[in-house]
Amino acid sequence: MLFNLAIKNLIGAGIRTWLNVFVTAISFFMIIFVSGMYDGMRSHAKQVTIDTEVAGGAYWHPKYDPLDPFSFEDSHGIPPDEINDLIHSKKAFSVLVSQASIYPNGRMMPVMMKGIEPSQSIVNLPTKSLEQEADGLIPVLIGSGMANYTQLKVGDTFAIRWLDANRTYDADEGVIVYIMETENFKVDVGTIWIPLERAQTMLDMENEATYVTFAKNISSVQEKGNWIYRNINYLMRDMEAMIEADEPGAQIMYIILLALAGMGIFNSQILSIFRRRKEIGTLMAVGMTRARVVGLFTLEGGMNAFFALIMTLILGGPVFIYFALYGIPLPIDYSEMGLIVAKRLIPVYTMGLFVTTTLFISFVVLILSYMPSRRIAKMKPTDALRGKIN
């Protein structure tokens, strides 16, 4: 019975109802849109990191600490046999890390020099470019961020200075053979990539590596010696921490949008009760109990949210589908800020997002509809009939 009355009231109120529904639908749309964007950013950042850096995991030299450049001098060795087997069967590749200085355009700049097997295809880096002939110079692959920062272009040469295994400084000329476009700033900024064999020769570390990255779906080896197994979860923990640090921002945005939607509903409920005092009195006079009148108004608020959801799906659905397929071009290059964000962001709209958003918002809307409607329970029918509110 209340349902039919609520439907009649909402439909009968015409434009007033649809304006309320429209405003709520905009909030719904924004909440889903922003949540989808955040999810898209996160999943993209994870995907890019796995794709270009982490792959299936890695074995680290026991002294390797990527956050401590001073550890690089000692963190190298010949990988144990079983790990070497993976490398020979192309299921893994070695990286030899060392500190170096480069002198582009007369400036000095400390970098992380990484020797990588050019033929590897486990991570999505254009390392094949390192196979090209460089007239005896060291072929160097850098990211576009690094190129921007150093003002280096393909074909530019510059001096590289490094400390070899004998703790002797050496230097040689390097040439930029390729500048890669990558969204992963960790393989770009402050890093130069050179062929592994060349690095091993330069550093006097024949067959040695700092870490070995293996392909996805490769099970861990039994005999890894004192090398440390690092799985994806471990290697992604920085990224997870960044995402977690970003979580409050997303939540604040969510709360702001929800508060906007909530205020709209709360306001329309208060207005509705204020405008419809006589109607409330009449309903009580014809025998509706206060609890049922409260129920009716709460239900109207709830149905407002339901209509808003339908409107969001009808009007916003095509927009969601378009963005999910073609993405949203971002005006800023976030990699310069140390963030892994695509230049064209593809939001992720999952069924879970729709269901949880709908359930949560419906719950909030019901509470917000109920709160002002409780005033009715305190209303005297005689006052309501006179249009008075107490």
Place this chain on the structure above:
Amino acid sequence: MLNNSVVNISNLLKQFPVGGDYFTALSDINLELEKTEFTGLVGPSGSGKTTLLNIIGGLDSPTKGDVNVLGMDLGSASHNERASIRKTKMGFIFQSYNLLPVYTVFENVELPLILNKVDSKERKKLVEQAVDWVGLTDKLESRPAQLSGGECQRTAIARAIVHEPALILADEPTANLDVENSHQIMKIMVRLNQELETSFIFATHDEKIMAYLRRIIHLEDGQIMKDEIIENPEMGN
């Protein structure tokens, strides 16, 4: 209380808090109304007639005294019990019609039947019958904003009678109507009173209504000054 007594009030006192004090709206009211009576509570503004009507209708509660309406002691009844008796056995007609603006005539009249959980087929029949009684068959799909004052009040009467209540309470039902419409409305109510044996209580100071009443209770300053039985009302009978 007699078997055909509809309203039985004894020693009624009604006070309203005003500031730190109390305003006495009704005092020492003793009244008995029988079935099929066509009674008016008459008096100037502030005499307490609407307050008395509201108490009889269970919309307000007495400060002291016994109020028994249609077999229910309203003084001790809960909100829900009072709502229940209004729903099943009473009908209300208001000065400003109090129709629900977003409902059509049909839906407004149908409302008490929905609350009484009458099935839809029966509802349709009863609504059409009630609307026919008040002569609004051609306005079933109209909304209150599309009706004249007289038509609105006739819709309100149809809403009050549709569930065939034992008692109809009308608060200044003709105050917003012109002379012709007032007479039409009163004639409809007289007919309902006679044919459906529904009791009517009016709160009014409209001379036109008084001409139809068979009993007039004069109120002044919250007290009954005179209780008059009219054997041959001027109009309508």
